[in-house]
Amino acid sequence: MxxxxxxxxxxxxxxxxxxxxxxxxxxxxxxxxxxxxxxxxxxxxxxxxxxxxxxxxxxxxxxxxxxxxxxxxxxxxxxxxxxxxxxxxxxxxxxxxKPDKLARAVAALAEVPIVSSALDVMTDRYEHLRFVGKGPDRRLTPGAYKFVNLSMDSMIVWDRRRCDAHYDLTLTNMTDLELLLQLWRTADVVHHLGTPQHDYLKVSTSMSNGEGFSEKMIASKKTLLERLETGHYSFAAADAAEGLIAFLQLSLAAEAAYPEAMARRPGLLFEDHLEPRLRAYEAAR
Structure with missing residues (x-):
């Protein structure tokens, strides 16, 4: 190979x-x-x-x-x-x-073990809804990662020789982020492609629109938060746990307020609901 x-x-x-x-x-x-x-x-x-x-x-x-x-x-x-x-x-x-995703990822993997990508969020008819994580290419520590990649973590490319893991079968949701928590045991940085290289479809029949999804998502976030707070993961980067704990706390607060926000703004994307909370937290630091 x-x-x-x-x-x-x-x-x-x-x-x-x-x-x-x-x-x-x-x-x-x-x-x-x-x-x-x-x-x-x-x-x-x-x-x-x-x-x-x-x-x-x-x-x-x-x-x-x-x-x-x-x-x-x-x-x-x-x-x-x-x-x-x-x-x-x-x-x-x-x-x-997107056509250049693998080329750009492989080029970045020459220097770092994990590559993430900004998203082009679309309807199931490939109509653009919004971008997530768009901006300049940059290096992200695990503690900063979720404040850029605020939704979806399955778009990564990684070098199995420098970090590797399998998916946690005990979780119903958030398994993509949990995989990263394992990878970060030996990887201390992620190269983020700020030009969207991945089309993420919001499909009505996907798991994220299924019955009981919100409850399962909240339960999985709470599980990851508890693991982080009790030192379940050992990270190569010093700031990893602090930043990830802050993100999950903000995300859980956003989950609690989301139904009321949706009632006021039908069709509100969770990304649009969560992002202002993340930016306010960063501005207050």
Whole structure:
């Protein structure tokens, strides 16, 4: 396996509507040294589905959890157990990569072990809603990371030779952030791509719109907060726990106020609800 190979992991659960777009976005990368690992979590034959769409490539690999809805974490771990590539990128089946994402990530990975990306948040018709984390490219400590990447953490690319982990199967939500908490045990900085390199779709049928999602999200945030406050993780960066604790406290306060805010402003994105709280906290420091 070449030194610059990136394995792109795509967990797929009821993903027939969007997965071809996700895979096309990898095929169209300016960095051509990639492998795709599609992990079916619903028994669907995604290899046949993609072949029917004209997407067939020797660099595509197909696995199955053998279950129905075992969860994205279990599906991702299944791929991580088999991947030999030095670099891993996560791509949800209803998202897309911008054409230069892998090229820019691999260039940054020559100096740092983890790369994050600003998001282009879209509707399920690929209509722009807002950007998250847009700005200059910069180096972020773990303590500062969530104040830039205030929502969604599955858009990272990391070098498994310098930091690595598997997804925590005990959590129902926030598993992407928990993975980072593990990676930060040996990685003290993240290179953030401030020009959005990832299309994140707000899909009505996604987990984030399912019944009981808010309660599960709050419970997972509380679990991570408790772990951080009790020293469960050992971090390479000195400020990591303090910044992450502050973020989770602010995020939980925002969760509590979100229903009332939504009643006043129907359709309010949680990002738009949370971000002013984060900026006020930073300004007061």
């Amino acid at each position: 070449a030194e610059q190979t990136v394995a792109v992991v795509i967990p797929a659960y009821k993903a027939e509507r969007f997965i071809a777009e996700a895979v096309k976005s990898v095929v169209a990368q300016t960095h051509a040294d990639w492998h795709i690992w599609v992990v079916s979590d619903d028994g669907a034959d995604y290899e046949a589905l993609l072949a029917h769409a004209g997407l067939r490539d020797r660099r595509m690999h197909f696995l199955s959890t053998g279950q129905l809805g075992a969860g994205a974490s279990r599906a991702r771990n299944l791929a991580l157990d088999q991947i030999t590539a030095p670099h891993v990128a996560i791509l949800d089946a209803d998202d897309r990569l």
